Amino acid sequence: MNQKRRIIIDCDPGHDDAVAIILAARNPKLELLGITTVNGNQTLEKVTRNALNVCQYLDIDVPVCKGLAGPIVRAAVPAEERIHGDTGLNGPVFGPLTKELDPRHAVDFIIETVMDSSEPVTLVPTGPLSNIGMAIRKEPRILNNIDEIVLMGGAYQHGNVTPAAEFNIYADAEAAHVVFSCGRPIVMMGLDLTRQALCYPEIVDRMAKIDTKAGKLFVDLMRFFCMTQKKVFGWEGGPLHDSTTIAYLLDPTCIEVKAMHTEIDITGGPSQGRTNCDFFNLTDKVKNTKVAVKLDAEKFWDIVEDSLKLYD
Ligand code: RIB
Ligand code: CA
Numbered sequence: 092m093n094q095k096r097r098i099i100i101d102c103d104p105g106h107d108d109a110v111a112i113i114l115a116a117r118n119p120k121l122e123l124l125g126i127t128t129v130n131g132n133q134t135l136e137k138v139t140r141n142a143l144n145v146c147q148y149l150d151i152d153v154p155v156c157k158g159l160a161g162p163i164v165r166a167a168v169p170a171e172e173r174i175h176g177d178t179g180l181n182g183p184v185f186g187p188l189t190k191e192l193d194p195r196h197a198v199d200f201i202i203e204t205v206m207d208s209s210e211p212v213t214l215v216p217t218g219p220l221s222n223i224g225m226a227i228r229k230e231p232r233i234l235n236n237i238d239e240i241v242l243m244g245g246a247y248q249h250g251n252v253t254p255a256a257e258f259n260i261y262a263d264a265e266a267a268h269v270v271f272s273c274g275r276p277i278v279m280m281g282l283d284l285t286r287q288a289l290c291y292p293e294i295v296d297r298m299a300k301i302d303t304k305a306g307k308l309f310v311d312l313m314r315f316f317c318m319t320q321k322k323v324f325g326w327e328g329g330p331l332h333d334s335t336t337i338a339y340l341l342d343p344t345c346i347e348v349k350a351m352h353t354e355i356d357i358t359g360g361p362s363q364g365r366t367n368c369d370f371f372n373l374t375d376k377v378k379n380t381k382v383a384v385k386l387d388a389e390k391f392w393d394i395v396e397d398s399l400k401l402y403d
Pocket of ligand 1: 103105106107108131132171217218219243251257258259332333
């Protein structure tokens with residue numbers, strides 16, 4: 092069997108982050124080394140509690156480490172309460188939380204885990220890039236053992252928090268600049284791609300037939316997430332943004348990517364936090380990013396269904 096791909100998920104659960112964890116944790120192709128949390132969809136405390144609850148509910152036995160409570164330079168952006176609710180994971184009801192937080196700071200966990208790994212590690216950020224940017228700055232040598240950074244963030248077309256920018260990148264644009272300019276290959280699941288992964292009601296009904304804890308959790312998550320996405324953006328199905336990162340790792344044929352130079356606007360103007368992707372190679376600069384452009388939705392939802400069936 093091929094070597095399992097070693098990954099760390101850095102996230103801000105968040106409904107779609109939670110589904111990304113579900114897709115990754117039981118899959119035999121991946122070794123989930125740990126989960127780190129970052130302020131984003133909700134406060135650091137809330138997203139960390141959410142990550143612990145998902146792991147406890149699904150018996151996912153990996154370290155969960157708390158990271159930055161806000162961006163590296165600017166003030167924190169407001170939580171995405173209108174999408175994820177006051178807890179950051181409204182919908183599911185969890186029992187008393189007993190899973191303990193790993194005492195290491197997320198940045199230190201990322202550095203220690205990557206430096207100690209005998210095989211290259213893939214970083215999978217699905218929230219603001221504060222922890223990743225800080226880890227790179229604190230210990231640049233981790234770059235020697237990171238094979239790819241497969242992230243959800245950005246857009247080469249329309250943003251979702253400003254016309255120009257997507258939430259994860261906008262929330263800590265300076266950290267995103269560090270990541271996109273670090274020299275390691277970036278695979279960017281931007282909104283252009285993730286808005287093709289719409290969890291329509293018939294998808295929820297399909298997954299509701301899966302008699303596992305993960306199936307039940309997926310449905311409880313999506314009932315809330317799809318309701319708020321329709322209310323705020325008018326989507327008939329909630330875009331499962333973060334899950335596309337794991338789907339790409341599990342089967343890269345389900346997502347078409349296009350190599351582009353990408354740089355982050357940190358000039359503080361109306362396009363602050365935009366991923367400027369050179370779609371037509373007008374600058375002829377180094378193509379540092381594989382930007383996702385097209386989803387094979389049928390393959391994607393099959394991956395989701397197969398993943399939910401891997402649980403008891
Ligand atoms: O813009 C979508 C991203 O912002 C997703 O990662 C979602 O979870 C929120 O963090
Ligand atoms: Ca997220």
